[in-house]
Amino acid sequence: MAERLLTFDIFRYNPATPEIPPRMQEFQLEETVGMSLFIALNRIREEQDPSLMFDFVCRAAVCGSCGMLINGRPGLACKTLTQDLGEKITLMPLPVFKLVGDLSVDTGVWFRYLNVRTEAWIHTDQVFDPKGLEERMDNPTAHRIYEAERCIECGCCIGACATANMREDFIGAAFLNRIARFLIDPRDERPAAHIFEVVGTDEGVFGCIGLMACDDLCPMEIPLQGQLAYVRRKMALVALRGK
Ligand code: SF4
Ligand code: FES
Numbered sequence: 001m002a003e004r005l006l007t008f009d010i011f012r013y014n015p016a017t018p019e020i021p022p023r024m025q026e027f028q029l030e031e032t033v034g035m036s037l038f039i040a041l042n043r044i045r046e047e048q049d050p051s052l053m054f055d056f057v058c059r060a061a062v063c064g065s066c067g068m069l070i071n072g073r074p075g076l077a078c079k080t081l082t083q084d085l086g087e088k089i090t091l092m093p094l095p096v097f098k099l100v101g102d103l104s105v106d107t108g109v110w111f112r113y114l115n116v117r118t119e120a121w122i123h124t125d126q127v128f129d130p131k132g133l134e135e136r137m138d139n140p141t142a143h144r145i146y147e148a149e150r151c152i153e154c155g156c157c158i159g160a161c162a163t164a165n166m167r168e169d170f171i172g173a174a175f176l177n178r179i180a181r182f183l184i185d186p187r188d189e190r191p192a193a194h195i196f197e198v199v200g201t202d203e204g205v206f207g208c209i210g211l212m213a214c215d216d217l218c219p220m221e222i223p224l225q226g227q228l229a230y231v232r233r234k235m236a237l238v239a240l241r242g243k
Pocket of ligand 2: 055056057058059060061062063064065066067076077078079
């Protein structure tokens with residue numbers, strides 16, 4: 001592979017020093033074989049600017065920390081190879097989430113708040129028996145739950161979503177996916193009408209305007225529009241049957 005000199009145009013702003021206005025800063029780096037944006041950003045921080053802020057934990061598309069706008073599209077920096085990009089690469093923080101600084105955003109507060117708002121846990125009257133046998137579940141149901149559980153909370157679907165960018169109360173594809181997960185799970189004894197009260201509004205299922213960016217950009221390739229359609233179908237049944 002011919003060696004390229006890459007130019008990174010990176011958003012810089014630290015809310016702790018508001019007197020320095022937001023700006024784009026250019027860095028140059030020689031590309032190496034198999035270079036990911038994770039490697040590039042670490043080299044820039046180590047060799048050129050130790051104040052550059054960005055998040056990484058796993059480096060393996062597992063923790064969801066490294067979501068950012070890569071040439072304007074949300075994606076995981078640890079999973080993105082520079083060889084798949086041009087010589088000029090623009091990096092911006094994910095919109096919607098609170099900016100910590102430069103490319104670092106706080107997705108944790110957002111996800112924690114919505115976990116509570118949508119009551120994203122199994123609701124059951126059964127008392128937990130630590131010595132009891134594991135409950136059996138048929139394979140297709142377990143598979144559908146697993147599919148939804150693959151979400152790594154990276155926030156890419158939220159950053160990509162036109163509705164989430166326009167209204168901060170929209171729960172977004174990640175949480176519609178989570179709602180689907182609990183609707184599928186037979187252990188959750190909540191009546192579907194209860195869930196409808198939480199998501200059957202413009203802040204929930206009816207806020208989506210169907211641009212499908214979430215579905216296109218989810219790094220885990222979760223079929224988000226399919227999950228949304230499932231929740232809408234369930235909600236329609238609740239409306240028809242009243243339960
Ligand atoms: Fe990230 Fe996909 Fe989960 Fe959205 S649904 S937070 S894009 S893994
Ligand atoms: Fe964990 Fe990228 S560093 S997903």
